[in-house]
Amino acid sequence: MRVASNIFETKATRILRCLLVNVGKEWTVREVAQEARTSVGYTHAVLATLVNMKYIKRNEKNKLLLMDTELLLKRWAAYYQYTYANTFLQYYTFEKEIDSFLRRFNEKIKNEEYALTSFSGAWLVSPYVRPVDIHVYVKTTQQVEHITGLLDIKPTAGTGNVKIVIPYDDGVFYGVRSIEGIKVVSNVQLFIDLWNYSSRGEDAAKSVYEIIEKEWSQILAGDSHV
Numbered sequence: 001m002r003v004a005s006n007i008f009e010t011k012a013t014r015i016l017r018c019l020l021v022n023v024g025k026e027w028t029v030r031e032v033a034q035e036a037r038t039s040v041g042y043t044h045a046v047l048a049t050l051v052n053m054k055y056i057k058r059n060e061k062n063k064l065l066l067m068d069t070e071l072l073l074k075r076w077a078a079y080y081q082y083t084y085a086n087t088f089l090q091y092y093t094f095e096k097e098i099d100s101f102l103r104r105f106n107e108k109i110k111n112e113e114y115a116l117t118s119f120s121g122a123w124l125v126s127p128y129v130r131p132v133d134i135h136v137y138v139k140t141t142q143q144v145e146h147i148t149g150l151l152d153i154k155p156t157a158g159t160g161n162v163k164i165v166i167p168y169d170d171g172v173f174y175g176v177r178s179i180e181g182i183k184v185v186s187n188v189q190l191f192i193d194l195w196n197y198s199s200r201g202e203d204a205a206k207s208v209y210e211i212i213e214k215e216w217s218q219i220l221a222g223d224s225h226v
Helices: 010-021 029-036 040-052 069-079 098-108 118-125 141-151 187-195 198-224
Strands: 056-058 064-066 087-092 114-117 134-138 162-166 177-179 182-184
Touching: 010 029, 010 040, 010 069, 010 187, 029 040, 040 056, 069 187, 069 198, 098 118, 098 134, 098 141, 098 182, 114 118, 114 187, 118 134, 118 182, 118 187, 118 198, 134 141, 141 162, 187 198
Parallel strands: 114 182, 134 162
Antiparallel strands: 056 064, 087 162, 114 134, 177 182
């Protein structure tokens, strides 16, 4: 049986996101492949590996179900290095008030493909650590000039207070939602982006995890009453 050599490699993380964002959902291999945009053969190999590692199991309906959610998420977060995996473009805004600047996302680029992450994303989800800069995922370099123009931010040779982040894989956009009219990555993506990032990243990640844990508990408690 084919297995995956690394469950945290780029394509495999698309599958992990599907499972972790949709805790409690029962899957077939083909359903995961379609959702994750990975081939059926590759998906089968990753899922077989996850079964062998006891992260998922087949239930009485022969459907795949994620079991050890916390361990899988935290091992992925420990493996992943946000600052090294992605490409960062430095920009600057003269707007000093973060809340005022964030309103631009709703007013200026609400129809564009982007998503906040890191402390700025966490600020809208669980305001534990006030961000000093804004991290924005943008799918491609071709979109950068358009989006930065709409936001009225300028490139800088130094360290900017707005980071345009070109992701290592566009799977980071899976599960994006709108909070106060601003697009933010899923809580799963927020957690792994924060865990190894800067001195306060782990603290902010733990605050996000409290929300994740509560959501998972509610979902699994609902399943237990079906």
